[in-house]
Amino acid sequence: MARFYVQGVPIGYMAVMLAVLASMGGFIFGYDTGQISDILLMQDFLLRFATCSDPTNASTCQFSIVREGLIVALLSIGTLIGALLGAKIADFLGRRRAMSSECGIFIVGVIIQITSSHSWVQIALGRLISGLGVGALSAAVPMYQAETAPYQIRGTLTATYQLFITFGILVAYCISIGTRHMSGSGSWRTVVGIGFIWATILGVGILFMPESPRWLASRGRFDEARISLAKSRGIPASETDGNWKLHRELEDMRESLEYEKAVKAGWVDCFKPVNKQLYRTLLVMTLQMFQQLTGANYFFYYGATIFTSVGIEDSFVTQIILGAVNFVCTFGGMYVMEKFGRRWPLIIGGMWQSAWLFVFAAAGTAKPPQDNKSIGTLMIVSACLFIFGYAMTWAPGVWILTGETFPTRTRAKQASLAAASNWLWNFLLAFFTPFIVKAIQFRYGFVFAACNLTGAVIVYFFLYESSDLSLEHVDQMYNDPSCKPWTSVHWAPDGFESRADLVEHRKVEQAQKLGLVDEKKHGDGADEERISHSGSPTERGSVGNGTQGAKAV
Template identity: 70%
Template sequence: MGALFHIDQVPIGPVSIALALIASMGGFIFGYDTGQISDMLLMPDFLLRFADCSSGATLETASNECVFTNVRSGLIVALLSIGTLSGALIGAPVADWLGRRYAMVTECGIFIVGVVVQITTTHVWQQLALGRLISGLAVGALSVAVPMYQAETAPAQIRGSLTATYQLFITFGILVAYCISIGTRQLDGPSSWRTVVGIGIVWPVILSTGILFMPESPRWLVFHNRNDRALHSIARVHGISYKEAQDHPLPNRLLAEIQSHVDVERQFAAQTGWIDCFRPKNKVLYRTLLGMSLQALQQLTGANYFFYFGATVFKSVGINDSFITQIILGAVNFICTFGGIYVMEKFGRRKPLIIGGIWQSIWLFVFAAAGTAKIPQDNPGIGKLMIVSACFFILGYAMTWAPGIWILIGETFPTRTRAKQASLATASNWCWNFLLAFFTPFIINAIAFRYGFVFASCNLLGAVVVYFFLYESSNLSLEAVDIMYNDPACKPWTSSSWVPAGYLNRRGLEEEKRQTQNDFAVID
């Protein structure tokens, strides 16, 4: 097999890259399902079938004679989030019971069922909403399993980059949904929207097939007393054959470190329940609340205001073809996420999130102020300024808060409660996702573009929360992250310089360990 490349002289195998790309199809499914609904709400056939239309409305007149009530559009958009909220909560026991890979396979099957329910309806909007609810169950469970699997399996040297591919694929899915929507909107009849929804079956098929060829999480394997398979898994991601791994110091040391940490965690409780996520000891409760807060604040950045309702928003500012505007925003989001992968790996987690929160707040303030100062439909310059502001907001979001929060969900929690804490944090994301998706039409009607001021304030709050409560977890093993959170001498604002006892710095961690490679020191 062999290593693909080395970082700090640590071999990185091709399987590391492959597992990140294949597992990230879960993010693509998430993004595709998020991006498709914004444009579908404006398609004439979709309006004619599911909106409230005046008598005698036709395909040619549907755009003017059909309209969704706030409740109906809110439910069609937001029931996906209710499903994802429920899916996030069941994602933990499923991932712990079946393993990370087989959990993903099961969830892909559920997603396909939801797609079939959607494309078989003709005029019943409730069936469409139910199908989105079922698909949401799968999306929510995948949003727990995928980042957790990537964080637990990827080498520490590239964990941030590989976990960030989940967010990259979310943005790619959104962009692809926009592009397919603009390509199908001229099709006759229900093909315009059924094609968009039906193509969604392809993505879970790719994920459920490809993930079976990838190694299982070594931490899950050790926790279930399958150490031989765990050693094989560690060896594969480092490009080492299983035969070589028997005597190779690197996989054996990593396995010993995981085993030691799991043994220590098992001393706290014979069985791990949900209540363990709320115990103050070892800062478990602290991290549960931190994860839930960060996921909520990611939603409150305002990004989904544009992704869910962008086509409607830009139509209201006088843009002739709001579909094109959506593609522009989607492209900015996708392209800038590549920069986000670099930023989160190069500069850690704390600084990008703090700077990103401030940057996003500035551009949302400009967006809201411009839309409030003058009527955009009567002032083309104001409309253009609002689009530019939205693009700069998306640029900052894609490079900081979008990938950063998903990385942190995979690497902040201890092994014993990681799945459940990740579920709670992700459920918080989907809870706020639902609230924003459902109530946004009502809020827009009440305060119009002043809604942007609310999101601007939330971005500033996010920067404050990160500064005072988030520890810097980049370039540390998951076991070392747990030790850092429990070090009373370490504070969030000093955590960037924290290193495990006996090591010079985080970048020099592997070099120090290689000097004592025959003494497999246990971190406990």
């Protein structure tokens, strides 16, 4: 069975395949988000669904603010409802069948949209139903990836969901520019209808992937869970019974499930002040809100309309540029959040984004961009640099924090509340943006600039640095009265001198557990020498402050 090695541990190519395939759920969301901006400007779509003084001339057609807002924003209401239901559906049906069913819901929404002739309400309802599928996928996909991928590459593979969202947005822009000159309804129906392809790839393909071993174990199907683990680890079926690493991982899973049953909590526990539960719930919900208030979706939902208004002759091309910047920079975002932690990327990102939104708004307010090409160019550059900062920091960062800030007993519920906050503000912005733009035009950018600065301030005063810590240690840190958010980067558990000391200890301990020296076969003894000089976990734990032994990492 094909496999490669990470930290001396075998990883099956199946693990990569399932993570990439499942990320098609993110691609579907990105594609559905990106397509509407360009569709709103297509001539046949305007003639059919807008209000026209001359039914034969698209230039006389215009959407009312309410109609445009509903067509764009009802997708977000669907995703909000779907996200809240997605975890329950995935628990009931299993991760794979849940995703396949949710792709079917998305396809129903697509059918409703492309069969509409002149009813904008049908278009809006179709987007609402598609949103139900997309929202449920947004809960099921990261869960499936995290539960199935080997932990050595879990962060990278789970991050592919956000990457595929940006890829979907870019692909939607590219397809729209290719279909905009098609005659009749083919211009917009082709863009919407192609969504069939992405949903079919995921809905059918995921059934050929192994089921989540954690879900199988939670149902007492441990033999099937062992086979699923073996496939993702690249271990042949003939070796599963005698593989001690596989057995140990399955036992860890069994113990974890028993623990979660013992500490199972209700929704009310998410809002109790004890152990900073309320603090953390409100913090991450607020960060999800401010991710929307950065203004990114102002450009993704209404970008084509925005750039038409600044005098750009081909706003479709501008959209592709924005989409490409967003997609490419998301690769950098994965590196930044891993290398530099959580707090400072979000703080610096908020200030960077605020600066360029201020330039965007000031330029558009100072002179009419329709009559001044240099102003229009400056506004496009500012938008691109804003997206650059967003994709590198706030886009991936807030979702990472949603997964690592909460304690085990309430994590699923608190993560659902955080995601619901994101979708709610997504809807509010999508719906009310046309009203606000009509009233204050490009000064809207000043509002987003202020929100970005506010978000940076909230991160500085309230967010604890959780990078390089296990989830258990994150919980300890939030409950340590001597630790403050602005000093949290230096926090380490009892028995460790610093966060760096903790990271080094974890590497050594993992190498000892996995027999890294023997498996990697370096031949020069470097790893063996490093481990022998580091001492045992107990010895290293006693070095920290001289008073307590190391806690489990």
